[in-house]
Amino acid sequence: MNGPPPDAVGRLAQYVLIPRIAAPGLSVVALRTNHDPAVALILVLLIMMALNYLALRYWTLLKRARRPLVLVLDQGVALIALGLAGLGTPMVLYVVAGGVLAGLIHRARPVLAVSLAGALTYGVLLVFQAGYVPGGSDFHTTITLPALVLAAGPAGVALRRLLNEQERTASQLWKLRRTAAVREERLRVARELHDSLTKDLHGVWLLSQTLRSSLERGDLRSAREAAGVIGETAEGLAGQSRVVIQGLRENGSSSLVQALQERAGVAIAGHPLSVEVHDERKSPRAGPDAAGRSTMLAVTSEALHNVVKHAQAHLVTLTLAASGGEVVLQITDDGRGFDVSAGHPGHFGLLGMTERANRSGGGLQVTSSPGMGTTVRLVLPGHG
Template structure:
C-alpha cells in the first residue's frame, strides 16, 4: 500500500486506539512504580530502626558475655576448693552461672533473629529497587512510543516526503529528549531526592535520639541534616544551570560562554580557547540562546566523539551577521558519509536554518573539524 492511498482518518483511529491501550499500560506501570517507591521508603525506615536495635542488643550481649565469664570463673574456683564452701554458697554460684548462661543465650538468639530480619529487609529493598527501575525503564520506552505516535507521526506525516528518513529523524529527536529527561530524572532521584529522603528519615529519629542520647547528640544530628540540605540545594542549582544558564538572561551571551567553556576546560581533557569581538552587543534572547546551544553542541561533539585535545571557539561580527567558528584537532570524519554521530550536526543545521543562517562543516579523518556559522542579527529582533 502506498502512502498516497492511506486514509488519514483511518490512521488517526488506529493511532487513538493504540495510544489508549498504551496509556492504560503506562498508568499501571506508574502505579507499580509509586507502590515500589513507597515500599522502598518504608523498608528503609524499618531497616534504620532495626540496625539501631541491633546495636543496642550487641552492647547488651557483650555485657551478658562478661557476666557469664565471671560466673564461670567463680564456679571453677568453688569446684577446685569444694570442701571449703558451704552448701548455700555452692548453690548460689551454680544458680548465678546458670542464669548468666541463659541470659547470654537469649541475647545471642535475639541478635541472630535481628541479623536475619535485617538481611531479609535488605534483600527486599534490593528487589523493590529493581522493580522500580524496571518500571521506570518501561515507562521511558512507552513515553518514546507515545510521543512518536501522538506527535511527530501525526503532525509531520504529510510534511516530510521521505517516510523512512522522517521516522528516523523523528524517533531520534524523541529519543534524545527522553534520554535527557531520563538523565535529569536519574540525577534528581540519585541526588536531591535521595538526600531529602534521608533527611526525612533522620528527622523522624531526632526525637528518639533526644530521648535516648540527649540534646547534644540531637543537635549534632540536626547539623548533619543541615549539611545534607545544603548539598541538595547545590545539586538542584547545578541541574537548573544545565537546563538553561541563568547568566544567559542576566549577563548575556559572552559572559555565559566564558563561564561554560572555562567549566568544560576544567572538567575535561581538552584545552579550550575562546576569542570574541568586544564590540558584540546584547542580541535578541532567542538568538543568544541559539548560539549558546550551537557552541555547546559543537564542543560536546568535539570532546565525546572527535576525542579532541584542543578546541578553539571564536565569535565575531561581519556586517549585520554574527559569525561563530568552532575548530578542533580531533579524529574528524568524512562529511559525505552519514553516521549516527552526524545526528548532532543535523540538529545544528536545523537550528541554524530556523534562524535563516548558514552553517558549513569541513572535516577530514584524522585532521579535525571546522564549523562556520553565520546568522543575521536584525532578522531575529522582531521575533
C-alpha cells in the first residue's frame, strides 16, 4: 500500500522557483543585446538568480521563513528590479512567479495586498516608461501583463487551497484503506483460528468427557484409548497453531518458491527426510493472489505434517506449475501410501486442506495407494 500523499504544495512551489532563477538571467541577456544596462543592475539580477537557486536547493529551510516581512521584502526587491530593468524584460515573469509562490506559501490577506501593490507599481512604471520598455503602449504591456501581476497571488492562494484539499482527501482515503486492510487481516485471523483450531479443541473437550465417564465406570481400557486420542489431537493442535502463526508472520514479501521452501523446512525440521522444490512456471510472477498464497502455504504445511507423521518417506517433492489461469502445486512423497477410499473419521487434516482449497476457488486431490507413496495436488486460480 502506498504511503500518505506527499507535500504537493511544496513541490509546486519548487517548480515555480525555476522561472524565478531563469528570468533575471534572461533579462541580463535581453538588456545586453538591446539596451546598455548598468553594471550594478546586472550584479543585482545575478544575485537574485543565485538567491532563488539557493531557495530551491535549501527549500526546507525556506519553508520555515513564512513571515509577511519575507514576503514584502521579496516582492519589493522584485518590483525595484523590474523598474530598473524595464517592463519589456522577463523580470515581469519574475514578479508573476513571485506572486504565485507567495500565494503558495503565505496567508491570503498579505498576498492579496502585495499583489495589489505589485499591480499599482506596474502602473506607475508604465506611466514613467522606466527601463527597457519597447512596446510601451501595446495591449500586451498595458493590459495582459499587469492583469497577470495582479492575478498571480490569488491564483497561488487558490492553487494552495485546492492542493491542500486534495491532499486531505487523499490522506483520508489512505487511512480508510489502511483500516480496511487491518479489518480484512483480523477476519483472516479469525477464520484461520476457527478453521484450524476450534473444531479440534471441541473434539478434545468431548474426549475429556468420555475419559471422565470411563474412569467413573472403572473402564480403564477405554479411558486409556481416550487419553491416547486426546494426546494425539493435542499434538495435532500444536502443529496447527504453528501453521496459523507462520501464516500470520508471513508478510508476502518473499517469493512464492522461497516461502514454500521455508514452510517445508520448518515442517520437516528434525526428521530424516529430504525436500526438493521444482519450479516449472514460465514466469516467476505467475502465482495465486494473496489469499490463495496463504492457502497454498497452509496446505504445504499440513501435507508435509502428514508425510512426517504417517508416510515413513525419504523424499518429498514439491512441484509448482502455472498455466491457463491456474496454479498447481503437487506434493509427492515416496512413503508407504494409504487407501484413499477408506474413511478417516475423527481426522480432519485432509478435510481441512480440501475445504481451504475450495474456499480459495480451487480444489484438492489426493492420490495414494498402500506401498505407492502419496501425491497431494492443489489447484488454485492464478495469474500469469
